[in-house]
Amino acid sequence: MDSNRRIFLKGLSGAVLLSLADVSQLLAGQETGSGARAPLNFIIPRDYLPPSETADKNYRQALTRAALEVLQANFSNQPMPVWGKTFREVDLEKRIYHIIYWILRAVRECQHIYPLDPAWIAAQIMKESYFHEFAISRALAVGICQVIQPTAQEHGILCAGTRPEHRQPPYRLPEAGGKADEYYQLRRERGEYRRGNRPAKEFTLEETLQILAAGDRADYRREAGEYLAYLNRLKQFDEQINQARDEFRAYLLANVEGRDIFADPDLNFILNFDERFSYKKPVYTMVRMLAGGLKSRNGNILAATAGYNAGLYRTADEGMYKPYGKIPSLDETATYVSHVLINHYEITLKLEAIASQP
Numbered sequence: 001m002d003s004n005r006r007i008f009l010k011g012l013s014g015a016v017l018l019s020l021a022d023v024s025q026l027l028a029g030q031e032t033g034s035g036a037r038a039p040l041n042f043i044i045p046r047d048y049l050p051p052s053e054t055a056d057k058n059y060r061q062a063l064t065r066a067a068l069e070v071l072q073a074n075f076s077n078q079p080m081p082v083w084g085k086t087f088r089e090v091d092l093e094k095r096i097y098h099i100i101y102w103i104l105r106a107v108r109e110c111q112h113i114y115p116l117d118p119a120w121i122a123a124q125i126m127k128e129s130y131f132h133e134f135a136i137s138r139a140l141a142v143g144i145c146q147v148i149q150p151t152a153q154e155h156g157i158l159c160a161g162t163r164p165e166h167r168q169p170p171y172r173l174p175e176a177g178g179k180a181d182e183y184y185q186l187r188r189e190r191g192e193y194r195r196g197n198r199p200a201k202e203f204t205l206e207e208t209l210q211i212l213a214a215g216d217r218a219d220y221r222r223e224a225g226e227y228l229a230y231l232n233r234l235k236q237f238d239e240q241i242n243q244a245r246d247e248f249r250a251y252l253l254a255n256v257e258g259r260d261i262f263a264d265p266d267l268n269f270i271l272n273f274d275e276r277f278s279y280k281k282p283v284y285t286m287v288r289m290l291a292g293g294l295k296s297r298n299g300n301i302l303a304a305t306a307g308y309n310a311g312l313y314r315t316a317d318e319g320m321y322k323p324y325g326k327i328p329s330l331d332e333t334a335t336y337v338s339h340v341l342i343n344h345y346e347i348t349l350k351l352e353a354i355a356s357q358p
Contacts, residue, residue: 043324044299048115050107059118060104064097066350067122070343071130082130094262095131096122099144102280106287113291119351120301121287123343124308127336133277134256136249140180143276145286149180152276155285160252160274171273172254179248186244190237199227297325302337309336 051059071080075087083090103121110116128146129135141148142159149159160166160177167177201223203211211217211224256277259266270277286308293304293312303315303325310333315325327337 042300042302044115044117044294044301046299050111050115050118051104053108056104060097060100062351062354063100063119063122064093065354066347067096067126068093069350070346080130082132082135092131099125099131099279099283102283103287106284110287110291113288114294116287116291116294119347120344123347124286124305124340126343127340133261136252138245140183140245140248142252142274143282144279145282147276147282147285149184151285155281155288157281157285158275160255166273173251176247176251179244179251183241183244183248186237186241190234190241193233193237197230199223199230201227203227298323300324302327305340306333306337309333
């Protein structure tokens with residue numbers, strides 16, 4: 001992990017996850033004796049109360065506006081990630097307003113697992129997809145919450161290619177409908193091959209250069225040949241995996257191209273093709289996973305967020321830190337958590353400003 005990123009995360013770990021009961025309480029308790037903003041705490045207490053059902057409408061409007069203002073401030077003159085369009089070119093208001101409706105419902109229904117801050121969920125979805133329902137990553141994570149197929153199936157979400165009719169016309173590129181199965185099967189086979197065939201002797205670049213500099217080293221030929229064969233087989237796996245992935249991604253894109261989630265015929269198509277492109281089930285999946293992560297990590301929202309990105313098992317720690325977990329030493333995950341953290345901070349600043357208006 002980049003040392004600057006470590007320092008950044010450590011420096012913020014004493015800072016506060018803003019707990020929001022409803023919009024009218026946003027400013028309550030936010031001033032210290034010196035008048036400065038109170039420091040934050042990334043441990044969500046078990047007795048934290050999300051916005052009440054009676055406050056939902058006002059909070060939903062305020063959270064929508066706050067997220068929109070953050071995006072407008074940053075992407076009025078440059079393209080947003082995922083979309084490749086500026087803020088003004090995308091109707092984000094209706095998207096975010098609908099998504100926050102499901103966030104609030106999911107948070108309320110999953111409160112028995114562990115309470116969650118709806119603004120954090122909005123911040124995390126912003127990082128995942130910038131609220132783009134048709135977002136598809138190169139790792140075949142799909143939708144606003146970027147859910148991969150194995151996770152989706154665990155949570156009862158229909159995925160493209162899993163019904164026989166998905167692999168037949170009128171679906172576009174029906175011959176690629178089974179490529180997700182091929183992709184995941186090849187990844188499993190690669191992992192099994194790597195675990196079962198790893199050569200006893202592997203060569204670093206430095207060792208290779210030393211052998212070349214020493215001239216003819218017949219004693220290394222057999223081991224070098226075995227290692228090259230192993231690397232070549234892994235390369236073959238990677239080529240097959242990438243081809244299957246690219247063909248399935250093209251299949252997904254072809255079948256949602258030109259569709260509008262707010263048009264009933266297109267929504268019906270999506271719900272019978274791949275529910276990861278919709279709002280309700282993906283949001284519920286993210287909220288359940290984060291609530292479960294918070295329960296396992298004693299309210300540590302940073303570890304729970306890292307777990308959503310990299311797998312909760314990667315956040316396990318030892319000793320006095322075991323109850324709370326950690327951010328794993330993965331560059332992608334460290335960047336992910338830090339971006340969600342800043343998204344949340346910016347959104348809550350806007351919420352404070354909205355709440356302070358007469």
